[in-house]
Amino acid sequence: MSDLDLVMQRLTMRGHRITETRRRVLDVLVSMPAHFTVDDVLRQLPDVGRATVFRMMKLLQDLNVVCRVLMEDGSLHYRLSTRGHHHHLVCRDCGKVEDFSNCDVSSLVQQLAASTEYEIEGHWLEVYGRCSTCRALEGTAVGA
Amino acid sequence: MSDLDLVMQRLTMRGHRITETRRRVLDVLVSMPAHFTVDDVLRQLPDVGRATVFRMMKLLQDLNVVCRVLMEDGSLHYRLSTRGHHHHLVCRDCGKVEDFSNCDVSSLVQQLAASTEYEIEGHWLEVYGRCSTCRALEGTAVGA
DNA sequence: CTTATAACTGATACTTAGTATCATGTCAGA
DNA sequence: TCTGACATGATACTAAGTATCAGTTATAAG
Incomplete structure (x- = not known):
């Protein structure tokens, strides 16, 4: 199927x-x-x-x-x-998106819950950067 | 000033x-x-x-x-x-927003950088939950 | 195999968030 | 005080999404 x-x-x-x-x-x-x-x-x-x-x-x-x-x-x-549940790693050059779910936001969330007395129910995390391909390309580019 | x-x-x-x-x-x-x-x-x-x-x-x-x-x-x-640099903790009931910057996303970011070969340049994190005030209110509410 | 109907569809018009353009107005430095 | 670059408000536009509604269709009950 x-x-x-x-x-x-x-x-x-x-x-x-x-x-x-x-x-x-x-x-x-x-x-x-x-x-x-x-x-x-x-x-x-x-x-x-x-x-x-x-x-x-x-x-x-x-x-x-x-x-x-x-x-x-x-x-x-x-x-x-x-x-x-997962998050995104976005390449700001080529726009490629990768997922990751091994996010250890949980410890951060626990910490936050303790210090703020919020009952945490969810989170949204996006990470921005440049993928290996785009970095390699820049190395060969003229104007870089 | x-x-x-x-x-x-x-x-x-x-x-x-x-x-x-x-x-x-x-x-x-x-x-x-x-x-x-x-x-x-x-x-x-x-x-x-x-x-x-x-x-x-x-x-x-x-x-x-x-x-x-x-x-x-x-x-x-x-x-x-x-x-x-900071992030937001948003109460989904009353809409209150608190900042936090003691985010230890840095270790996560390092981990990501290593496993994905991305050059990480930034991130966006929002955490959603319910503040202590709203939780207390719900405790006294009838229909809860 | 019909048929009834609730769900789905596309068109249209609308909303919300934001950008582009442009003639007019104004700040601030010479 | 003059002057030009910067700022403004009106207007029109784009992009993303929602609301409405008359017409169509999937589906399950008969």
Whole structure:
């Protein structure tokens, strides 16, 4: 059973319907690069409505199929989610996104909880930098 | 010398001018709650142009006077910045925002740098939870 | 295999956040 | 006080997302 079928199954399990449009959007999503916008998706599916794709992205966020990435410029993109809690390491040159979940924010969170008396329920962490490929490229660039 | 004067000084030092509008916007900013939107500011200054306030917010971000807060719903608000690098602890009930800078993300960052060969240049961390006040309130609430 | 209906769709219009343009106004240095 | 670069406000625009609504379709009950 393919990943797409799994998503379909999760949809029906939640009382949602499997439609041709949803199938087509999902097909496009898996072919997308590291991160994308709704308009990227729409460009590949000109006959699908804007609202439909936005509705679907919200659905897929609930289902943990996609998540949002906060870019360094403050804009939010979408991306296929690895299952469960994770964070993003974003290359600010090529835009590549890597996940990591071995985040030891937990100790920080405990520390915070103790010092502030907050009941911590979640966190959002994005790390920005430059991937090895982009660093290598800069080494060979002229103007660098 | 007041905080506002300090900001003015920083503006002139960077070659910007002190205008009546800027003074008025700054006055409003310091009277704002924990976080706010540009429209919150505009409501208090109906005769100031939208673009002007947005321009000013960008300027003030450069000057480290304000920063942006990512709310749990994904919307971005502004807030007066504590000087320098820090993160936000946001109460999802009352919206209160606290800063913390004793973040030991540095060890995490080092770990990431080693395992991914990224050159890490920055990070964004927001922690969500419920402050002690809101937790206490829930204890007394009926429907809880 | 029908059929009823709740869910889905696309169009449209709207909202919110922010940017671009441009003619007018004004700060601040010479 | 003059002057030009900087700042302003109006306007129009873009981008991201939501609301509404009439028409379509999946699906499950009969």
